[in-house]
Amino acid sequence: MIFLIFSFGVTLIFGLANIYIYKRLVLKFITLKYLRRLFALILFTLFLAQAFFMVFRSSEYLNDTWYSFFASLYAPTYCFFFVTLLLDFLRLVLTLLGKSFMKIASFLKVSFEIFVLLFGAFITYFSIYSAIKVPEFNEVDIEISHLTKELKVAMLTDIHLGKNLHEKFLSEIIEKVNSKNVDMIVIVGDLVDAKPETLKPYISKLNDLKSTYGTFYALGNHEYYHGINEVLELLKGQTNMRILVNEGVDLGFINIAGVGDLVGLRKGILAPDLARAKVDLNLSKPSILLAHQPKTTQLYDVSDFDLILSGHTHGGQIFPFALLVKLQQGFVSGLYPLSEKTQLFVSRGAGFWGPSLRTFSQSELVILNLRGDK
Structure with a gap:
């Protein structure tokens, strides 16, 4: 019972995090305007994979390779959740200062969005690498x-x-x-x-x-x-x-x-x-x-x-x-x-x-x- 409650809780948290990323990052970024359906599919697939891992992580159905693969799929959601949270905090600060992120020049905004996406990808990679590397x-x-x-x-x-x-x-x-x-x-x-x-x-x-x-x-x-x-x-x-x-x-x-x-x-x-x-x-x-x-x-x-x-x-x-x-x-x-x-x-x-x-x-x-x- 504890196993099921824990698995459901973790799956629910990551499911909500994926929704948050879609609504507050994917839908807000003009660079992703024509890729929204693709990212919706990616995030939904991530959620299914995360749920699958939580249910079957202790079973014999996953060999070592597949286990390692599914275990790494939590990192994108985790890292991009905090990136999105940081962006929302930045939007709040700009609002309190009487400024708007939307008024920034399109070129600068696109450059900033590309930087954010690359940064999110980098910390996702680094967080996985930090776990599996042989320590110093x-x-x-x-x-x-x-x-x-x-x-x-x-x-x-x-x-x-x-x-x-x-x-x-x-x-x-x-x-x-x-x-x-x-x-x-x-x-x-x-x-x-x-x-x-x-x-x-x-x-x-x-x-x-x-x-x-x-x-x-x-x-x-x-x-x-x-x-x-x-x-x-x-x-x-x-x-x-x-x-x-x-x-x-x-x-x-x-x-x-x-x-x-x-x-x-x-x-x-x-x-x-x-x-x-x-x-x-x-x-x-x-x-x-x-x-x-x-x-x-x-x-x-x-x-x-x-x-x-x-x-x-x-x-x-x-x-x-x-x-x-x-x-x-x-x-x-x-x-x-x-x-x-x-x-x-x-x-x-x-x-x-x-x-x-x-x-x-x-x-x-x-x-x-x-x-x-x-």
């Missing part, structure tokens, strides 16, 4: 009290391997991470976003990741959506990652622990258990906690840890959803002090969820340069 590195320096040696950590979150992002995307991430010669790699949830059997042909590529102390992995919410037991069976059988589900590891000079995702509370399986994760740790040493949702830090006492690493938010992914993320999670992206001892770092993530669309929130691979305080 974001390097962050963090001081941790009593850390006796510097530690270079590659942090990966929200890769969302599935129908949109798969083997090639993962291989390129691995190649980039290996070029950094890191001491440790952490994958903080939402690695898997498809039925586990579809990842079997290439998930073992994670074994190609190279670091001094190995790769540590904690669950995200999307792993639960595709059968948490099957996901764990796949990862344990095909990879050499150290999977931390309410478990900690003492590496001698530092501890690292991971907890189950908050969605486990609702599903009644592998919910966060911080007490259990701390059992094998010497908490007099610096400690890192992998917790996919940053909201975990508001629901549990994380004061024994020096650094919590989270993802989940995608940095908002699509404007203006960062505002909703802030309300729901309490954090969006970046480094946050939680107390004099404890810090939280939230990554924008390497991949994306849903439409192939990122605006005002670029994906990232993170290098954390951890140093002892001076």
Whole structure:
């Protein structure tokens, strides 16, 4: 039922956005005067494609190529909606100033309209490209009290391997991470976003990741959506990652622990258990906690840890959803002090969820340069 309500809501919003674009942009532009029927057909076809994707995105009817194609068709509506909204705001300003856009010379008006259409096309392309590209590195320096040696950590979150992002995307991430010669790699949830059997042909590529102390992995919410037991069976059988589900590891000079995702509370399986994760740790040493949702830090006492690493938010992914993320999670992206001892770092993530669309929130691979305080 929730799936149907969500699908209907999104489809309705994009349908209304397409109507708005037609009425307030297509019908207003003199350059499109003889192309109105064509654009009406294009916008209606877009709406049908968007509705089709919402209904069948979780089915087996869409192979990877078609899934990626339909997922990218939200970008034109989204981008041209905000372009049209900006134009209406400009018209309002001109009206308040006692001027009229209609009185501008025809040549200038046509030139302006062509610029607007090209700009809309460019940001549509850029928003899709920003979602599907292999991210660049974001390097962050963090001081941790009593850390006796510097530690270079590659942090990966929200890769969302599935129908949109798969083997090639993962291989390129691995190649980039290996070029950094890191001491440790952490994958903080939402690695898997498809039925586990579809990842079997290439998930073992994670074994190609190279670091001094190995790769540590904690669950995200999307792993639960595709059968948490099957996901764990796949990862344990095909990879050499150290999977931390309410478990900690003492590496001698530092501890690292991971907890189950908050969605486990609702599903009644592998919910966060911080007490259990701390059992094998010497908490007099610096400690890192992998917790996919940053909201975990508001629901549990994380004061024994020096650094919590989270993802989940995608940095908002699509404007203006960062505002909703802030309300729901309490954090969006970046480094946050939680107390004099404890810090939280939230990554924008390497991949994306849903439409192939990122605006005002670029994906990232993170290098954390951890140093002892001076």
